[in-house]
Amino acid sequence: MTGRLEVALAVQVPGFELDVAWSAGGGVAVLFGPSGAGKTLTLQCLAGLVRPRAGRIVVDGRVFFDSQTGVNVAAQARRIGYVFQGYALFPHLTVADNVGFGLRGRPRAERARRVAATLDKLGLGDLGRRYPRDLSGGQRQRVALGRALAIEPALLLLDEPLSALDAPLRRALRDELRALLSEVGTAAVVVTHDFTEAYRLADRIVVYDAGRVVQAAPRAELLWQPASESVARIMGIPNVLRGTVVKATPDRIQLRWRGQVLEAVNSPSRSYLPPPEAPIAFFIRPEYVRLIRKDRVVADVQHHMNLMRGQVVADEDFGTTYTLRIRLDDPGPPAQGDWDIEVEVPHLVYEILEIERDRHWEFSIHRGSIHVLPA
Amino acid sequence: MSSETTSALVLSMQVAVLATLLNAIVGVPLAYVLARRRFRGRSLVDLLTTLPLVLPPTVTGYYLIVLLGRRGWLGAPIYQVTGWSVAFTWYAAVVAATIMALPLLVRTAKAAFESVDRDLERAAYTLGRSELRTAVEVTLPLARNGILAGLVLAFARALGEFGATLMLAGNIPGKTATVPLAIYTAVQTGEDARALMLVGLLTALSCVVIVTANRLGARAT
Numbered sequence: 001m002t003g004r005l006e007v008a009l010a011v012q013v014p015g016f017e018l019d020v021a022w023s024a025g026g027g028v029a030v031l032f033g034p035s036g037a038g039k040t041l042t043l044q045c046l047a048g049l050v051r052p053r054a055g056r057i058v059v060d061g062r063v064f065f066d067s068q069t070g071v072n073v074a075a076q077a078r079r080i081g082y083v084f085q086g087y088a089l090f091p092h093l094t095v096a097d098n099v100g101f102g103l104r105g106r107p108r109a110e111r112a113r114r115v116a117a118t119l120d121k122l123g124l125g126d127l128g129r130r131y132p133r134d135l136s137g138g139q140r141q142r143v144a145l146g147r148a149l150a151i152e153p154a155l156l157l158l159d160e161p162l163s164a165l166d167a168p169l170r171r172a173l174r175d176e177l178r179a180l181l182s183e184v185g186t187a188a189v190v191v192t193h194d195f196t197e198a199y200r201l202a203d204r205i206v207v208y209d210a211g212r213v214v215q216a217a218p219r220a221e222l223l224w225q226p227a228s229e230s231v232a233r234i235m236g237i238p239n240v241l242r243g244t245v246v247k248a249t250p251d252r253i254q255l256r257w258r259g260q261v262l263e264a265v266n267s268p269s270r271s272y273l274p275p276p277e278a279p280i281a282f283f284i285r286p287e288y289v290r291l292i293r294k295d296r297v298v299a300d301v302q303h304h305m306n307l308m309r310g311q312v313v314a315d316e317d318f319g320t321t322y323t324l325r326i327r328l329d330d331p332g333p334p335a336q337g338d339w340d341i342e343v344e345v346p347h348l349v350y351e352i353l354e355i356e357r358d359r360h361w362e363f364s365i366h367r368g369s370i371h372v373l374p375a
Numbered sequence: 376m377s378s379e380t381t382s383a384l385v386l387s388m389q390v391a392v393l394a395t396l397l398n399a400i401v402g403v404p405l406a407y408v409l410a411r412r413r414f415r416g417r418s419l420v421d422l423l424t425t426l427p428l429v430l431p432p433t434v435t436g437y438y439l440i441v442l443l444g445r446r447g448w449l450g451a452p453i454y455q456v457t458g459w460s461v462a463f464t465w466y467a468a469v470v471a472a473t474i475m476a477l478p479l480l481v482r483t484a485k486a487a488f489e490s491v492d493r494d495l496e497r498a499a500y501t502l503g504r505s506e507l508r509t510a511v512e513v514t515l516p517l518a519r520n521g522i523l524a525g526l527v528l529a530f531a532r533a534l535g536e537f538g539a540t541l542m543l544a545g546n547i548p549g550k551t552a553t554v555p556l557a558i559y560t561a562v563q564t565g566e567d568a569r570a571l572m573l574v575g576l577l578t579a580l581s582c583v584v585i586v587t588a589n590r591l592g593a594r595a596t
Contacts, residue, residue, distance in 0.1 A: 102502035
């Protein structure tokens, strides 16, 4: 795959320090993390708009910046397409002139042809003579994308490409953008603070926090194996909890939490073997917690591992699912404020089990759904 | 209309137009640099261009004499070489009006430049434009209304300039006596009718200027 990207940056701006190193092998790399983590600053360095104090930027084998050899290619010469947050369309130019802005110096005919081809590809064919103010949010996004693509960039940078849009449109355009990026095939770096967006768009996700990279991994790996408790919290994973180790083997970890002994799967590949009594962080996926039906035979411990009992203290309707907040019957302060664990159930289950009326439940969690977070 | 009244009017227009032109040539780039560049001495330049707005015009005029008068820092060498001095010529009126109007233009234009989204300029850079081309093709057109409003204000200020002009150019009828100076003379010599007419003219002109500036300002936002 083309578009291999190597990034190492040390940047200092008043009140903030960025120090990151990551790479991506073409495709779409998403920089994900909270606001103010340094994601946009990274894009600005890639584009040559901000000069790092030290570091190295290599795109597809071309060195754009290297503090050791003193290389610093000007932004004008990098041929990097940048879609700005809020799009930054030139309000005094028509759509066609916006898209053709980067084609100055080429013969008029070629320029017109390229603009027309770009507008066509993005479904903007008949909007060429309009001004940005006459366009909808989705159309503006496409014009910004077209303007960046028209220069046939070596790399495409997109800063929160969907944040300026309304929620329903966002979802539609997210999938449209994903299809477009894979169709164009240009390597891209996308910045977002929305994990769903990151997951939908990315081949590889680079997690930023406070000017550092805390994890860089293929998206599936990130989802199932966040590298640490802080990554899990940045991703917004519910039920990030803390217990103590009872016993750890290469493929199982027993841990104590809220008076229970829970069994979780360990992954032999990462050889994480904390000693007994060591503190340990883990998370439980709320959609993998099983409520046990009371009309069935008595729960047997063999069949239901990690069996617990508790009270629903709150429930929230999310339209298609309910989130139940359950406090364990065991004494002691609950782990998450008023409750211990969040459980997600589909509407149908909520109604069949009459959870609205019946608040006391037994539930179990398969060991494969308890994910240990290495310290 | 007496010939002195006519000449005052013509001179005032001449001075104000030239001063506005000079403001556009010097003040607009200055405002851009102050808005967009960080350099040593930036706040000093900012201070110096703003000072005439705050100082009494006679003080600014005094500095201009110190700088450009026949024995001034710049004026003396010029006088020695050419035998000519700008003081007490109508050019002096232009210089005084230019300096007095500059803060109004620079401050307005600077605010207009600052209101242009920096991402638009950054976008132009990534699309291959140099800073100068970007300033001409993106920043300037987008700041246009603010700059025009600034120029209208500068024109008005130049038209009404009195103190600094009196110091540097004097009040020579038919030569350096602009309308404000002519009004002063008329009142001093008891020519009430003449004073009233000039006052009326200047007031009307100022009203036109304010309305124009407001319209431009409203369109800028």
